[in-house]
Amino acid sequence: MRIYNFEEEAESVNVDEIYMKEAFKLAQKAYEEDEVPIGAVIVSQGKIIGKGYNLTERLNDVTAHAEMQAFTAAANFLGGKYLKDCTLYVTVEPCVMCAGASYWTQISRIVYGAKDEKRGYASVNPKIMHPKTLITSGIMEAECSELMKRFFKSKR
Amino acid sequence: MRIYNFEEEAESVNVDEIYMKEAFKLAQKAYEEDEVPIGAVIVSQGKIIGKGYNLTERLNDVTAHAEMQAFTAAANFLGGKYLKDCTLYVTVEPCVMCAGASYWTQISRIVYGAKDEKRGYASVNPKIMHPKTLITSGIMEAECSELMKRFFKSKR
Numbered sequence: 001m002r003i004y005n006f007e008e009e010a011e012s013v014n015v016d017e018i019y020m021k022e023a024f025k026l027a028q029k030a031y032e033e034d035e036v037p038i039g040a041v042i043v044s045q046g047k048i049i050g051k052g053y054n055l056t057e058r059l060n061d062v063t064a065h066a067e068m069q070a071f072t073a074a075a076n077f078l079g080g081k082y083l084k085d086c087t088l089y090v091t092v093e094p095c096v097m098c099a100g101a102s103y104w105t106q107i108s109r110i111v112y113g114a115k116d117e118k119r120g121y122a123s124v125n126p127k128i129m130h131p132k133t134l135i136t137s138g139i140m141e142a143e144c145s146e147l148m149k150r151f152f153k154s155k156r
Numbered sequence: 157m158r159i160y161n162f163e164e165e166a167e168s169v170n171v172d173e174i175y176m177k178e179a180f181k182l183a184q185k186a187y188e189e190d191e192v193p194i195g196a197v198i199v200s201q202g203k204i205i206g207k208g209y210n211l212t213e214r215l216n217d218v219t220a221h222a223e224m225q226a227f228t229a230a231a232n233f234l235g236g237k238y239l240k241d242c243t244l245y246v247t248v249e250p251c252v253m254c255a256g257a258s259y260w261t262q263i264s265r266i267v268y269g270a271k272d273e274k275r276g277y278a279s280v281n282p283k284i285m286h287p288k289t290l291i292t293s294g295i296m297e298a299e300c301s302e303l304m305k306r307f308f309k310s311k312r
Contacts, residue, residue: 056237060235062237062238063224063257063260081218096256096284100256101219128280
């Protein structure tokens with residue numbers, strides 16, 4: 001019988017929140033630059049090795065999502081294209097393109113904040129993700145979601 | 157009643173082959189550089205405005221697919237991120253990532269050569285594509301498929 005360790009649980013939640021806060025700061029930066037406010041960091045062995053925020057407007061490029069930039073940066077850092085012992089923290093559920101990219105990276109884990117009911121990968125097919133990729137959702141969900149809502153409200 | 161115009165049909169097939177040949181040349185270039193041999197061009201008003209070939213090995217970057225580079229190049233050329241009056245010619249069926257990217261570009265048409273039964277977008281969900289994107293497949297299918305087979309055989 002395994003005795004449930006509340007401290008362990010509490011600690012693991014905190015670690016995810018620490019990195020999600022970093023992703024959230026990048027989302028806020030995107031917001032300030034009038035971009036869809038999504039931010040991402042990639043963590044390996046307790047260290048941020050890649051980051052990105054949405055730059056589709058500035059770069060006139062639909063592929064310039066936060067996650068795509070973070071994948072490229074992390075692969076550059078590691079000198080290899082696979083992100084097998086890495087975790088992606090991203091403020092909003094990845095879209096199909098980003099989930100498809102994550103498949104190719106074989107990333108170990110993805111943690112996201114807010115769900116994207118309309119354009120999130122899971123609404124198309126949850127199996128887009130690599131079978132080895134663990135998914136955690138809902139970290140800082142309220143803040144991540146509220147930032148998106150505020151952005152789109154300001155655009156109306 | 158519309159009278160079927162065989163000449164028109166014949167001509168449209170030829171146009172697709174002309175551009176697919178350009179994509180195929182880029183796939184051959186990838187092959188020579190020891191990359192998975194896939195090439196792509198994007199055409200607008202009879203002009204190639206973006207091209208790319210797979211560079212995932214050289215760039216150590218899983219996002220460096222032929223189509224992704226072609227999308228970025230075409231958007232740079234047009235100065236806007238939507239590719240509404242453009243056609244993508246790509247030698248192999250796009251993967252989920254590239255299909256997801258094409259969704260964001262709202263590209264008018266995608267023409268591909270060989271099917272990719274294992275990693276092609278259609279095996280996951282054909283609805284990944286934007287509803288406005290027309291799909292044509294099978295142009296230079298044999299050549300495109302043979303080049304891929306030759307590449308993977310040489311890797312074994």
